[in-house]
Amino acid sequence: MAVFTEHFLMQDAHQNGGKIVLLVMDGLGGLPLEAGGKTELETAHTPNLDRMAAEGTTGLSIPVRAGIEPGSGPAHLSLFSYDPIKFEIGRGVLEAMGIGFELSPNDLAARGNFATAAPDGTITDRRAGRISTEECIRLAAKLQAATKDVLPGYEVFVQPVEEHRFVLVIRGEGLGGELTETDPLVTGKKPLAVTDQSGTPEGAHSAELVNRWVEKARATIADEPKANSLNLRGLAKDPGLPSFPEIYGLRAAAIAVYPMYKGVARLVGMEAIEFEGERPNHEIDALEQNWNNYDFFFIHIKKTDSYAEDGKFDAKVHEIEVVDELMPRILALKPDVVIVTGDHSTPAKLRSHSWHPVPTLLWGPRAMPDQVQTFGERACASGHMGVFHATTLMPQAMAHAGRLKRFGA
């Protein structure tokens, strides 16, 4: 168990103890639309979450660092106690995770963007006029067929994502390095060749393979009306993160609808539970059905973030209320610790992820019932957890679940 996490040596984790539920409402934190107004969470009618806040301990979570607006990958790594500054995941890996592609440790993954180029190769539209997802699917299949044998000894996978975005995965031995991107990031310039920054043999070899694939791929789509070129970004391998179940001695499950979140959970070694349906109540169904098989459950609620990114304040409020109504079903399972938080804030006012600290409650019989009586951004500022780094949530959950031995004599 002597695996190091950001804040502690968890070699003293108990193999048994209480069950932990980590319920993440994506983009939970918000802002008032107008001066004097309330946030989405403060507006929502949440009698169950308010009671849990009153009975439990609360605080404000900083996902990455103060002032930093996190992407979904880093924000979830933090919640799982991996400091995303130390544990970087390449965009290609996240993109592959996002479409449910199961990466093996040997795989090199890249995010691909179809683009439009002038006859001399100069990029004129970095998103190929945002072609339809149907077009993307057709083009990915075309690339798959044309390039699958271009790198002898290696498997090649080209998978569509949506619009102009696709995923490239190269599978085989000896891949690695620190690879640059082909995207010149502005129009009017030619794409760049991939180079290796690591100076390793793997890096040089991988750059050569990727450049060879790009050449064949661009030739394959040269006759397309819009998507006649492409770029690769975020070339990376699975970083091989320490195992969450091993660090904490927990049988850990993820209950999420979107592939990206199952992917990040798998990346740290959790099992992603498969279930029917896409709404929060279906996720709680899955929780109930799998309650006896795991010690730790990460439940991911997506729509709070999606609505906020579309600027839909009221829809986000409603989704929070939907989750609130489900809390009694979670509590009926008699968990020892329930944490309700977000991976980051997504104020509908900003239509974007943000850096604002995230309201968080930790409920359980060993929790200090601080003076906070409701679950909201401003209320949680008076909580006993203070303004804390998200990576410390797991040790706190472990303590409250009776799963940690004393440190020192």
Add this chain to the structure above:
Amino acid sequence: MAVFTEHFLMQDAHQNGGKIVLLVMDGLGGLPLEAGGKTELETAHTPNLDRMAAEGTTGLSIPVRAGIEPGSGPAHLSLFSYDPIKFEIGRGVLEAMGIGFELSPNDLAARGNFATAAPDGTITDRRAGRISTEECIRLAAKLQAATKDVLPGYEVFVQPVEEHRFVLVIRGEGLGGELTETDPLVTGKKPLAVTDQSGTPEGAHSAELVNRWVEKARATIADEPKANSLNLRGLAKDPGLPSFPEIYGLRAAAIAVYPMYKGVARLVGMEAIEFEGERPNHEIDALEQNWNNYDFFFIHIKKTDSYAEDGKFDAKVHEIEVVDELMPRILALKPDVVIVTGDHSTPAKLRSHSWHPVPTLLWGPRAMPDQVQTFGERACASGHMGVFHATTLMPQAMAHAGRLKRFGA
């Protein structure tokens, strides 16, 4: 003065400035026994501490890391500003310090426990029926006489502690390593041989010496009715911590009844004041008598923790009230800074140390009188120190005592 502490370079400490009192009520933080109830500190009638909280600045202290339940050694190191994750102290060293044994840098120290064994060596009572301290003294002398020459080239010291506990110190060149313990930790098993985990020549040599001593020692007491065997735990050397008086430029004294706390204070270079009596008022007598001789006083109150470990909520409340009544005597000495805190929480409800952050007040003429009006767990959550790491207390005390120069131009 350029010694590094966790949070600050103290090379800019003044050699003069105000006096600092650090009053530690062991296990101060608590929990309500029932939903809607108050903690021990919130229950206690503490007009003096409340006034100091109102006049001073307050917060919640995290002893080691969020969620981590600390032992007494690490918790006190933190209060003295040494991060216990970086500065580890073996139990044997703490025990030796606790009885006032002055360890030299070469010494290898172990905590010894007399035990009862069956004829085949199987441990039947790990505490030898908790023999009297008189018995312990007799047995230690017997071992001292019988084993002092068993390790040629090395000095051997066997000293009684109390009841079944003693200290073994081996003094000489070339000791070290990471040594395992002999205690099987359960009855019905035979003791273990000491092995070295470090893989160093010192470690292998030390393990051999210790095992040779144990063999002779067990043979020496084999005819005893109860204490016919023994175990060694926490084999370690003085970690050689940076000197607290040197870092801070303070003449530093410890006023504590229990040996352990004097020991930790000595480990960082404080002088442990000897005095008559065992109650808090005797400790304040000692403070008054030594007021002119030191700049910094660490006062340790033990019973708040002891009562809580026995589940005695009301007795802990009463001990807090006893300390509260003594505060005017401390203030009458005109200290520049008084800090009142705990080394960790010990909720009577849990009958154990816990990870909950510790209510803390810092009183003095330069302190910001935050909005907190009473001294309690929930009140302190709104204080100006926020939820802070215990290692930052000393720099804050130094600042409030006018003992730090500006950092940078």
